[in-house]
Amino acid sequence: MVVRESRRIRAMLAAACVSGLLVAGPAALATATAARADSSTGATSGTTLRVAMDSSGVDTLNPFTAYFNGALDLFGSIYPSLTSIDENGVPGPYLADSWTLSPDHLTWTFKIHSGLKWSDGQPLTAADAAWTLNLIMTNTVAGTANGTLVSNFASVTAPDATTLVIKTKQPQANVTYVSIPVSGIPIVPQHIWQSHVADLKDYKNDTFPVVGYGPWTLTDYQTDQYAKLDANKSFLLGAPKYDHLIEQLYKESDAAVAALKAGQLDYINGVNATQFSSLQHTGGITTAQAAGDGWTGLELNPGARTRSGKPIGTGNPALSDPVLRRAIAQAIDKKTLVAKVIDGQGQVAAGYLPPAWPQWNWTPQAGEEQSFDPAAANKMLDAAGYKTGADGIRVDPKTGKPLNLRLGIHSDSSNDSAISTYLVGWLKAIGVGVTIQPMSMTALNSDLGKGDWDMLMDSWTTGPDPTYLLGIQSCSTLPGDDGNGGNTDAFFCDPNYDKLFAQQATIFDPAQRAQVVGQMQDILYKADVDQLFYYATNKVAASTKVTGLVTGKPDNGFYPAQTSFWSYLKAAPVAQSASASSGSSTGTFVGLAGAVVVVGAGAVVVRRRRGADDRE
Amino acid sequence: MSAAQTATEPVHAEAPAAAPVPPRFAAARRFARAFRGRPAGVAGLSILLLFTLLALLAPAFIGPDQLDVTKVNGPLLAAPSGSYPLGTDQAGRSVLLLLIWGSRESLEIGVLATVLTVVFGSAIGIVAGHFGGFVGRALMHVTDWFIALPSLPLAISLAAVLGQGSASITIAIAVTSWTATARLVRAQTLAVEARPFVERARALGAGNWQIMLRQVLPNVMPLILVSSTLTVAGSLLSEATLTFLGLGSPTDVTWGEMIHDAFFGGAFTADAWWYLLPPGLAILAVVLGFTLTGRAVEHVLDPRMENK
Numbered sequence: 001m002v003v004r005e006s007r008r009i010r011a012m013l014a015a016a017c018v019s020g021l022l023v024a025g026p027a028a029l030a031t032a033t034a035a036r037a038d039s040s041t042g043a044t045s046g047t048t049l050r051v052a053m054d055s056s057g058v059d060t061l062n063p064f065t066a067y068f069n070g071a072l073d074l075f076g077s078i079y080p081s082l083t084s085i086d087e088n089g090v091p092g093p094y095l096a097d098s099w100t101l102s103p104d105h106l107t108w109t110f111k112i113h114s115g116l117k118w119s120d121g122q123p124l125t126a127a128d129a130a131w132t133l134n135l136i137m138t139n140t141v142a143g144t145a146n147g148t149l150v151s152n153f154a155s156v157t158a159p160d161a162t163t164l165v166i167k168t169k170q171p172q173a174n175v176t177y178v179s180i181p182v183s184g185i186p187i188v189p190q191h192i193w194q195s196h197v198a199d200l201k202d203y204k205n206d207t208f209p210v211v212g213y214g215p216w217t218l219t220d221y222q223t224d225q226y227a228k229l230d231a232n233k234s235f236l237l238g239a240p241k242y243d244h245l246i247e248q249l250y251k252e253s254d255a256a257v258a259a260l261k262a263g264q265l266d267y268i269n270g271v272n273a274t275q276f277s278s279l280q281h282t283g284g285i286t287t288a289q290a291a292g293d294g295w296t297g298l299e300l301n302p303g304a305r306t307r308s309g310k311p312i313g314t315g316n317p318a319l320s321d322p323v324l325r326r327a328i329a330q331a332i333d334k335k336t337l338v339a340k341v342i343d344g345q346g347q348v349a350a351g352y353l354p355p356a357w358p359q360w361n362w363t364p365q366a367g368e369e370q371s372f373d374p375a376a377a378n379k380m381l382d383a384a385g386y387k388t389g390a391d392g393i394r395v396d397p398k399t400g401k402p403l404n405l406r407l408g409i410h411s412d413s414s415n416d417s418a419i420s421t422y423l424v425g426w427l428k429a430i431g432v433g434v435t436i437q438p439m440s441m442t443a444l445n446s447d448l449g450k451g452d453w454d455m456l457m458d459s460w461t462t463g464p465d466p467t468y469l470l471g472i473q474s475c476s477t478l479p480g481d482d483g484n485g486g487n488t489d490a491f492f493c494d495p496n497y498d499k500l501f502a503q504q505a506t507i508f509d510p511a512q513r514a515q516v517v518g519q520m521q522d523i524l525y526k527a528d529v530d531q532l533f534y535y536a537t538n539k540v541a542a543s544t545k546v547t548g549l550v551t552g553k554p555d556n557g558f559y560p561a562q563t564s565f566w567s568y569l570k571a572a573p574v575a576q577s578a579s580a581s582s583g584s585s586t587g588t589f590v591g592l593a594g595a596v597v598v599v600g601a602g603a604v605v606v607r608r609r610r611g612a613d614d615r616e
Numbered sequence: 617m618s619a620a621q622t623a624t625e626p627v628h629a630e631a632p633a634a635a636p637v638p639p640r641f642a643a644a645r646r647f648a649r650a651f652r653g654r655p656a657g658v659a660g661l662s663i664l665l666l667f668t669l670l671a672l673l674a675p676a677f678i679g680p681d682q683l684d685v686t687k688v689n690g691p692l693l694a695a696p697s698g699s700y701p702l703g704t705d706q707a708g709r710s711v712l713l714l715l716i717w718g719s720r721e722s723l724e725i726g727v728l729a730t731v732l733t734v735v736f737g738s739a740i741g742i743v744a745g746h747f748g749g750f751v752g753r754a755l756m757h758v759t760d761w762f763i764a765l766p767s768l769p770l771a772i773s774l775a776a777v778l779g780q781g782s783a784s785i786t787i788a789i790a791v792t793s794w795t796a797t798a799r800l801v802r803a804q805t806l807a808v809e810a811r812p813f814v815e816r817a818r819a820l821g822a823g824n825w826q827i828m829l830r831q832v833l834p835n836v837m838p839l840i841l842v843s844s845t846l847t848v849a850g851s852l853l854s855e856a857t858l859t860f861l862g863l864g865s866p867t868d869v870t871w872g873e874m875i876h877d878a879f880f881g882g883a884f885t886a887d888a889w890w891y892l893l894p895p896g897l898a899i900l901a902v903v904l905g906f907t908l909t910g911r912a913v914e915h916v917l918d919p920r921m922e923n924k
Contacts, residue, residue: 254882258885274883278885411780414880418706418707418866443776
């Protein structure tokens with residue numbers, strides 16, 4: 001009897017947790033986290049901008065080893081870079097006022113702004129930049145995060161305080177993109193970091209305030225909770241309008257949205273489609289869509305093999321047939337995916353590089369678009385000898401086996417699972433059976449590398465320089481014969497593509513380079529190995545109490561890609577007097593109501609415990 | 617032997633009560649009469665019958681096209697209206713139809729997991745109780761070991777290893793919940809084996825199998841039955857928990873999957889209560905139904921509880 005009793009209690013607890021989560025989940029989370037940040041900012045004066053940190057959070061504050069987007073956003077705010085990216089996605093001045101390129105295209109000379117000082121008063125000179133870049137080039141640990149960006153650098157020197165000379169081994173067109181805020185290399189102060197080279201791997205860089213230079217200075221950081229920053233009022237590219245910046249981490253996006261609605265948060269970059277549609281009709285909140293900096297699509301295994309051509313993995317051999325791949329492409333209604341999965345907030349995709357960077361924009365020529373046409377796809381498969389079996393599934397003429405394909409999706413992505421249900425229906429209409437395999441990111445990438453897959457959901461984002469994204473489609477990224485190495489996206493390999501890839505890296509005229517990059521996108525489009533569905537817009541929601549968070553002018557209703565660097569720098573309170581305090585009282589009220597609701601689910605205990613941690 | 621016979625009869629609780637009642641149905645009639653005297657149990661059973669009926673009849677009025685996202689054309693995430701009594705989901709499917717269809721797979725997983733749990737748990741329990749000694753101790757140590765394992769993380773890792781989908785969830789639930797049944801059945805087996813009729817059977821030359829299957833099993837059956845109705849409730853909740861955590865297959869339609877899709881698709885922010893509440897309430901109703909029925913059966917079968 002005792003045993004049964006305990007199990008019943010466990011069942012009831014589970015039910016209580018589930019229902020508690022359903023009723024009060026996001027509100028409770030928002031209450032708990034926001035309350036902590038509020039109490040800790042009580043002492044400071046001036047205006048505070050409160051933003052949601054990227055949900056990935058911060059893996060480490062050490063800029064040499066950090067990968068997570070939350071960390072990269074922070075580095076963009078607290079460490080300088082050689083150049084910045086302007087609203088058109090083109091490199092502009094930051095530490096470097098100007099730069100020149102030698103006639104042999106191998107030597108870049110950057111003129112560094114003079115008279116700059118690190119946040120501890122030490123001078124910031126070209127020597128700091130040279131030291132940082134040299135460390136990344138020579139020290140394996142320092143190259144963990146950004147080593148590939150400087151792999152073609154021959155030498156970096158600082159002849160004087162305002163001159164930085166970078167020599168490359170081969171001509172390299174994207175040197176001005178190597179050190180940019182957020183996605184490029186942050187320059188660190190040599191006088192602080194040179195004593196930490198030996199223990200660079202374990203150095204946490206958590207002495208506050210962190211010595212740096214940028215629009216903000218990091219004054220406090222709590223793992224998986226928040227980062228607090230103070231404005232640098234003498235910042236080179238214009239002083240921030242706010243005195244303080246708080247980046248608050250919300251693991252659950254609904255919690256962040258609840259906090260925004262309650263006035264506890266000013267800005268979220270990256271809400272989902274349903275949240276966006278709802279926030280559009282919420283008072284006190286402005287919304288904007290920025291052109292997407294990435295795509296979502298499906299990759300087909302065209303016959304996985306190693307660099308030397310040895311076939312590997314268990315991919316279905318039928319997919320090596322371009323006819324089948326094209327038929328699959330024509331069976332998928334991308335317009336419906338845009339309308340239903342992302343609620344119309346995006347564009348149907350064709351070109352490999354996303355619209356956030358219009359300089360690389362490519363669209364298929366008239367007559368070459370692969371439009372949704374299941375009838376044509378069926379006809380194509382009939383002509384190629386794929387006969388339909390009794391169960392409606394076609395048979396591969398080469399192997400005599402029915403066409404049943406595996407579809408690997410990311411189990412933590414709601415978009416993946418939504419899209420997969422559509423793919424099953426559409427592919428069934430052309431006689432292709434699909435088995436969905438939801439997998440963790442790690443498992444999926446492991447299968448991908450081994451070639452143990454037929455179809456995988458895939459998505460990529462890119463910064464303004466397309467080199468990396470283009471690179472993962474080249475033959476050199478295939479794995480070695482031992483199965484190791486290689487970061488190929490989908491085992492695509494085409495010598496013509498590789499030739500163009502090498503060529504574009506050495507073209508210094510942006511228009512000419514874009515043309516070659518366009519030819520590469522044409523090859524990818526026609527190969528149907530990466531079938532791109534849509535470019536989802538980047539959806540931004542902000543409090544109407546803040547202006548300037550959304551930068552640039554909209555084109556067709558889409559703003560240019562938003563980076564945290566400019567958004568936080570240009571944000572300004574709408575009415576200086578009423579900005580900071582009015583929100584918090586409603587916030588407290590909502591918080592109290594939320595806390596009362598949560599009592600039953602036992603969240604209060606958790607909250608008290610966390611509060612105690614904070615006081616220590 | 618007769619005691620053993622009558623104790624198995626509750627299985628046929630709904631046998632027709634024909635006029636001249638054969639002795640073997642008398643117990644069933646007694647049971648049915650006592651059960652009818654417990655309104656909570658009757659209510660629970662009615663809920664279960666209603667949901668079972670809906671689940672069985674669903675294919676008669678729901679075609680595959682109404683649940684296929686590529687074929688439906690309803691408004692996206694729309695509030696309840698005349699043509700969609702419970703509104704629609706993000707793909708424009710009727711939440712009411714999803715709810716009815718979801719009962720099929722949810723109940724199937726719950727019942728299958730319970731059958732696995734009960735069969736496995738009872739087998740271990742009876743064998744451990746009957747043999748005692750080294751075998752019994754070893755089996756109980758294994759059981760204790762499984763009890764000590766945290767069930768949710770174990771179920772999650774099992775589902776991860778076996779691949780996602782309803783089959784692996786069913787197995788994961790069974791693996792994590794058989795221990796309670798095993799402990800319970802072992803205790804009852806010890807009690808039954810101490811009774812004189814087992815000793816008589818042994819004296820008459822019955823072997824181990826004979827005693828376990830013919831003497832012990834019928835006598836622990838009522839207990840197993842009661843325990844299993846409560847296990848179904850637990851299994852349904854586990855199914856909802858695991859699919860909510862994203863271990864189900866996105867093309868399956870179950871109540872847990874519906875809550876998962878609603879939660880992670882942003883139904884909260886959109887205030888789409890019609891998408892979140894129905895599957896939650898359906899789980900609540902069915903779990904309640906099983907619990908009420910189980911409690912009522914327990915009271916009827918256990919004379920010591922009769923007066924309480």
